[in-house]
Amino acid sequence: MTAASSAVPIVDSVQDIGKGYRAWFVDIWGVMHNGRTAFPEASAATRAFRDQGGVVVLLSNSPRPSPAVQEQLREFGVPDEAYDATVTSGDLTRHELGKHAGAQVFHLGPGRDRAIFDGLDVALSAPEAAELIVCSGPFNDDVETPDDYTGLLGALAARRLLMICANPDHMVERGHRLVYCAGALAAVYETLGGKVIYAGKPHMPVYELALETAGRLAGETLDRERVLAIGDGLKTDIAGAGSFGIDSVFVASGLHAPGEGGEALDAAHLTELFGQEGRRPIAATRGLQW
Structure with missing residues (x-):
């Protein structure tokens, strides 16, 4: 799957798009939670993808090592069953x-x-x-x-x-x-x-580690076209996915989308954000849900 030259479509569900991939690289802060509480629809989406055999790697620029991030996820209400593994900037910093x-x-x-x-x-x-x-x-x-x-x-x-x-x-x-x-x-x-x-997105070492992790969990070597990145950061999640050669879905948030939770997200705003050149996200959504 590749990004087309037409307008970035806005979708309410990632099910039709996301189910065609073997692994998802999902940003945490802004997608799975807002720094205070979990987004239940996001956890339900990643669990549904896992239930159909997909691998979910939560890929975060958190400066904390994975064990601390996983504990924080539990505190915010993201269940362990919502993902297979975490890869963080803290992990790479320690390396x-x-x-x-x-x-x-x-x-x-x-x-x-x-x-x-x-x-x-x-x-x-x-x-x-x-x-x-x-x-x-x-x-x-x-x-x-x-x-x-x-x-x-x-x-x-x-x-x-x-x-x-x-x-x-x-x-x-x-x-x-x-x-x-x-x-x-x-x-x-x-x-x-x-x-x-x-030590993190959009730089390549963190994606290479995530791809290696996903492949180990999947029990096979994964080609990049079988991986979908999901995130809300233009210069981290979306730019990093494009540079690494994987498709992405943009999740609207207060970082880049107008209105609380991206309610005002529309085609004109996406064109302003992404233009018509380069590797753009294959879709945009106001929140990750299945």
Whole structure:
């Protein structure tokens, strides 16, 4: 299946489109939950796909390793039966940190993300003593913006420290609010001359890991045309799927769609978002449901 040159269709259900694939890569925040509570229709959709033999990999830019993300999913009301596996930016961040044994690391991010470092041979340090930066977001994303970090990031960039961005998202919805993520801070760091490694969507390593994971669960090697990505991020979920060569479905959210929950989503807005060139999503929906 490939994206056509005509307008991106708006669908109420992914059943007809999604059932033709062997595996789904499903974004978590904005698709499975809103940062507070689960979307029951989304869990029902992924369970229905699994019931017909499909494999569901939840593919997230969360800076937390998979065990912590899975626990959070349970707390929000996403049942274990809604997916087969998770692959997160936190998983890739830990892999990257494994290349820097013994390093002094400055963690730019909230304490709740410290599980990234559990069991690794690195030491957390103050910014002035750091040899490496791991950015998982603002310290307080309820109130802070990237502008609050210009001075700190400028001082770190002047020392030419490498930053590992543990969440390439720039913003996500939390409830009905938008909050800044690590990707927004990493973008500022790059403009100041800093070097960044991005551990997550839209960059290819996370998709390669997800494809390997899905194939192992399916018991076969999966070609990319048999995989569908479902997400609400234009520059992460949709762009990453296109670069990796897999089809995608765009889920409307407060990130890019007008109106709460994308009620005002229409063909004109989709044309504005995606234009007529490049690999566009094969469909758009106001919420994942079967």
